[in-house]
Amino acid sequence: AARSRxxxxxxxxxxxxxxxxxxxAKLRLAPxxxxxxxxxxxxxxxxxxxxxxxxxxAPDGAVSTEYVTECVERNQRLPLEPFLLAARGRLAxxxxxxxxxxxxxxxxxxxxxxGCALWIELERSGLTRHSxxxxxxxxxxxxxxxxxxxxxxxxxxxxxxxxxxxxREFESTESESDSSDVAELSTQDGVGKSPGETASxxxxxxxxxxxxxxxxxxxxxxKSNCSSSSVVGQVVKTMEHFMEKxxxxxxxxxxxxxxxxxDVEATSYFLQTGQRSDGYPVWSREDDLExxxxxxxVRNKLIAKFGAExxxxxxxxxxx
Numbered sequence: 357a358a359r360s361r362x363x364x365x366x367x368x369x370x371x372x373x374x375x376x377x378x379x380x381a382k383l384r385l386a387p388x389x390x391x392x393x394x395x396x397x398x399x400x401x402x403x404x405x406x407x408x409x410x411x412x413x414a415p416d417g418a419v420s421t422e423y424v425t426e427c428v429e430r431n432q433r434l435p436l437e438p439f440l441l442a443a444r445g446r447l448a449x450x451x452x453x454x455x456x457x458x459x460x461x462x463x464x465x466x467x468x469x470x471g472c473a474l475w476i477e478l479e480r481s482g483l484t485r486h487s488x489x490x491x492x493x494x495x496x497x498x499x500x501x502x503x504x505x506x507x508x509x510x511x512x513x514x515x516x517x518x519x520x521x522x523x524r525e526f527e528s529t530e531s532e533s534d535s536s537d538v539a540e541l542s543t544q545d546g547v548g549k550s551p552g553e554t555a556s557x558x559x560x561x562x563x564x565x566x567x568x569x570x571x572x573x574x575x576x577x578x579k580s581n582c583s584s585s586s587v588v589g590q591v592v593k594t595m596e597h598f599m600e601k602x603x604x605x606x607x608x609x610x611x612x613x614x615x616x617x618x619d620v621e622a623t624s625y626f627l628q629t630g631q632r633s634d635g636y637p638v639w640s641r642e643d644d645l646e647x648x649x650x651x652x653x654v655r656n657k658l659i660a661k662f663g664a665e666x667x668x669x670x671x672x673x674x675x676x
Contacts, residue, residue: 360431364394371395372433373404376421379487380479381409385424392428405436411485414441449494453484457495466608467630470496503606594620602627615639617666617673636662639670647671 364372374389375397376382385407386396397404408418423439449457460478461469468474475488484491598609601624609627615638616622625633632638639662646654647670659667 359391359428361391361393363392363427363431363433364389365433373397373401374407374424375400375404376407377489379489380476381407381421381487385421388424388428408441409487410441412487412490449484449486453486454494454499456483457491457499461495465630466602466612466627469500470602598624598627617669619669634663634666636666644670644674647674 364374366372372389372394373396374394376385382396389396400406405423406415406418407421407424408414409421418441419436420439420441423434423436426439427434457478460483461474464474472488472492475492478484478491479486479488486494595606595609595613598612599606602609609623612623612627616626616632617639622632622634625631626638643658643661646658647667649655655667662670
């Protein structure tokens with residue numbers, strides 16, 4: 357039988373008005389309501405039927421979204437009472453659902469995790485019993501803050517260890533290349549070597565370098581095996597500030613610093629937008645490997661890609 361066009365009309369002919377929060381459920385049900393003569397409200401108006409998906413928080417008087425689908429399936433307007441939802445708290449996330457969320461967002465960028473598209477995709481895939489808004493809120497407010505706690509110390513060795521760990525993760529996530537390259541790069545980045553030893557692996561003679569201005573900065577850089585407590589303390593405060601400002605975990609902030617050569621302003625802009633303010637790309641593991649090569653053509657390509665100033669900053673950053 358043809359679907360009734362008066363399916364959602366009251367007995368006196370007035371259209372039934374429904375309110376359903378924005379989301380996939382609303383996109384799915386809206387055509388059914390409108391085709392049956394009903395109306396959708398942008399806000400919850402007096403007299404409107406509040407529709408809530410089963411399993412979500414339901415205030416008094418809320419009606420299950422199954423009311424609409426049942427009416428359409430039976431092709432008749434049904435009474436509301438059997439579809440009333442008991443007022444109760446939000447459906448709790450199980451440990452399995454939390455684990456599924458963590459697996460689903462692993463490797464996703466900060467901008468994508470903070471947006472909506474990823475979570476809408478996860479709702480469509482049926483990852484959990486919850487709406488995409490509930491899953492996003494669960495991860496951002498409860499799961500992500502637990503992943504990494506902000507450093508509460510000014511111990512330089514702990515800060516150095518943090519960057520070393522993040523650098524290893526940076527290398528492994530940026531490329532799936534041979535693990536020997538990872539070990540080599542970690543050593544070149546200063547893990548297990550002194551700053552002086554790291555610098556000696558690079559070209560040190562100005563006359564031998566195709567980039568004497570860059571080489572000069574590298575030679576004149578003061579060498580120190582530890583940071584002063586005041587500098588480390590400022591680093592801790594800056595990282596904690598970024599974690600709070602952008603609602604990200606410690607590891608995300610640390611990797612952002614690594615990708616932007618430790619530049620605070622560039623890191624802040626990157627965490628906010630996912631790109632650099634000067635238009636240049638962020639550094640990747642492959643770029644760092646190229647930077648180690650004693651090849652003028654390769655260096656010229658890096659300068660063309662990042663600019664001479666950024667290449668010089670990267671060299672200085674890797675030696676620090």
